[in-house]
Amino acid sequence: MSQLTEQIHSSDIGDILDHSLSGQRPSKEECLRLLESEDVQLMGLVAGYLTQKQFGKKASFVNNIILNYTNVCVTDCKFCAFYRSPGAKDSYTLSLEEIEARVKTSWDMFKIRQVLIQGGHNPNLSLEYYEEAFQMIRKKFPQVGVHGLSTSEIDMISRVEKSSTKEILSRLKESGLQSIPGAGAEILVDTVKDVISPKKISSDEWIRIMHEAHSLGIPGSATMMYGHVESNRDIAEHFSKIVSLQEKTKGFMAFIPWSFEPNNTLMQKESLVNFGAGGTQLLKMIAISRLMLDGLIPHIQSSWLTNGIGMAQLALQYGADDFGGTLIGEEVVSCTGARSTELTDKRIIDSIRQIGYSVEERDNFYNPVRMH
Template sequence: MSQTTEQIQKSDIKDILENSINGHRPGPEDCMRLLESDDVHLMGLVSGHLTRKKFGRKASFVNNIILNYTNVCITDCKFCAFYRSPGADDSYTLTLDEIKSRVQAASEMFKIRQVLIQGGHNPNLKIEYYEDAFRMIREKFPQVGVHGLSTSEIDMIARVEKSSTYEVLSRLKESGLQSIPGAGAEILVDSVKDVISPKKISSADWIRIMDEAHSLGLSASATMMYGHVEKKSDIVDHFFKIVKLQEKTKGFMAFIPWNFEPNNTLMHEEGIVEYGTGGIQLLKMIAISRLVFDGLIPHIQSSWLTNGVGMAQLALQYGADDFGGTLIGEEVVSCTGARSTELTDKIISDAIHQIGYQVEERDNFYNSVSIS
């Protein structure tokens, strides 16, 4: 770290980075200074150092599929190119048999360890649909973890059932749900949500449902979708709402920052966002995520889905420790035409080996399956 220490001394964020090296996480004001600083490489040196101290020169990934079980949605988010209105010609909802055949094929072909289950807010689906699907997956494919349903999907089920989200979570856990993805957070500031997803749950509801899930023993990921209409202060608010909940519950396993991809979305059509934020901003967000969550949320994901393999390799040196998943069958981001949205385990392993790191295949709970 001697060369890094020398560079830190000349930086306008040297106090923040020195504190991070000494185990003191940045606060909200520090986080704002990091967002305003152009010393992205220096942030990466420090966040990369913290990550290697914890994980060594090793990066993990999970062999998984995304099961987009329905594209029927009544929430009409302006950042989404995937959803279809009820009754649309190209709308769909998978049957239980179709779900089983997809998981079976993926299990046989790819030896998956996780199925990530996400879809639209479909008012025609009752809770039994999800219970039957989760129970079937856990009974027939016990090695496959069920990581499913955003907080907003859980809220939708509760409204359909005229029940509480806590009761819905309890029943889903009982039927086989094991952990919850962070989708639906976007930016946890309602003035932002009012623009990009006015019909979706509020920031307070996202936090409340996550809190309920953690209290039931359901682990989760937290996410941030940046690069649209948010201000830097909104990003700071988002970070520290998650910090506050994590200090209370310790329920988040991972944090995943990813940039908004505007193609084919209403925000692009209306001229609100013309293009994505690009690679430098990704590296900054990865580095700041590690600094803010160091010692609090263990895993930071590299976000290859919207940035590609090359940027994910760099992200692993800027504070990420997890490559993410293979995402076989992904349909949501692919609807933006961004890029190929699935990888094989070999492509991920090769990408990690190329930067001189060991590869750790993991399961749904970040337990090691194998190391190469």
């Protein structure tokens, strides 16, 4: 610790890191200074120290599948390679029977504890489609948590049903929705959203719908997609909005920063972004996430999906405490062709053990299922 103290005192961000070690979270302006500093290793040492103080040398993961129930979407986000327009030849929507078959196979083979349900903004699907799917999963697979539907999907359902988003959330909760993922946030700054996803809900709407979910007792995760057209000030603004909401609701269980993958997207075709942000930026984002959210949002995920297993191992030493999920059947990131997104529990367990950490399998709510 004394060696760490010496390094901190000679750093341009030493005052911020000093405050972090005494339990004081950085302000928005201090967040900007962290983002503009190149002292990533020192940020990681402090973030890693804070994480180990809370969790020890242990990392968790969840055995899950991603269920991309439809690729039909009318939002046309420039960062997405997954969506298809209504009526396109290769568009699809899973039937209730197909959803049941996928969950059953995954439960039988892998004893999954979570199904992450996300798809496109499909105007042909009614609320009943989701209600029936959630009811079926909860009834037939009671040990599998239903973690589903981004705020923008909730908004789409409310427009189809001509009902309020709060009413939609309430009915989905009654049907078995247990928690909500953070997708749709991207960067919570509308000048950024106007470039990358102009048809999607605004930053204020994302926050409003997430606030409604929390108020109804539906916890969730918060995300940030970085590495495209955003500035450091935009990222600092994003963190500030997440902090502000969490201080009000305490509804976020985890924060997941993930880097944009440009392959096969409109943003690459238009030369807005030609390549991903890379490993150093991931480690910086993980470390800053822990510094900004320590004591407020307990869990930071390693973001292996767009950065690979090796970077996730480093992320666990830079402030992340959760590896994420097995993600069998993922189709969105795999559409970019960036890498295989299949990952079994054995590979996660091996990866965590390789860095000398113990491995905890968890459920949808971050409760321990068993130690490996």
